[in-house]
Amino acid sequence: MSRMFVDELSPGETVATSPTPCMHCVTPACAESCPVQAISVTSDGIVLSASLEKCIGCKNCTYACPFGIPRVDDVKKMMYKCDMCYDRTSKGTPPMCASVCPTDTIMFLEEDDLKNHSPKEVQYQWDFGGTTIETRTVIGLPDTKRNSFGFYDGEGVQS
Ligand code: SF4
Numbered sequence: 001m002s003r004m005f006v007d008e009l010s011p012g013e014t015v016a017t018s019p020t021p022c023m024h025c026v027t028p029a030c031a032e033s034c035p036v037q038a039i040s041v042t043s044d045g046i047v048l049s050a051s052l053e054k055c056i057g058c059k060n061c062t063y064a065c066p067f068g069i070p071r072v073d074d075v076k077k078m079m080y081k082c083d084m085c086y087d088r089t090s091k092g093t094p095p096m097c098a099s100v101c102p103t104d105t106i107m108f109l110e111e112d113d114l115k116n117h118s119p120k121e122v123q124y125q126w127d128f129g130g131t132t133i134e135t136r137t138v139i140g141l142p143d144t145k146r147n148s149f150g151f152y153d154g155e156g157v158q159s
Helices: 029-033 060-064 096-100 111-117
Strands: 005-008 017-020 071-073 078-080 122-128 131-140
Touching: 029 060, 060 071
Parallel strands: none
Antiparallel strands: 005 017, 071 078, 122 131
């Protein structure tokens, strides 16, 4: 099971949403905290969802992940999260979310293509109280600020 989570930015105020992808950390806290080694990392750095056979649903990964990514199905007692549809992407096929997105909000791009779409700086290191987390998923940072409704305004002024 693989999931790309989509979060509401300001529920009740706006319909704006934002995808929340796994950051595929270089040193993934989810995998390191798993007591049964159910979360494996591929040779090319993709952090997979927990193995169905191994996961005991303890939720350690949900507490350890600094980005709040893993979810645990309490009934099935197993964790699930985005694993970049590794069965597809490892063969060059875009992940399902990008394949079905009608507005191309989610795109699956090579690094050079990404630079053509957005020449802005990307962020791949995050500071959590002095602990630096390095990720393989990068976030492009807009140079405008977000208004109170969750939209980026054209003036760069936060209202
Ligand atoms: S973002 Fe969370 S779930 Fe994804 S690899 Fe990092 S620690 Fe694991």
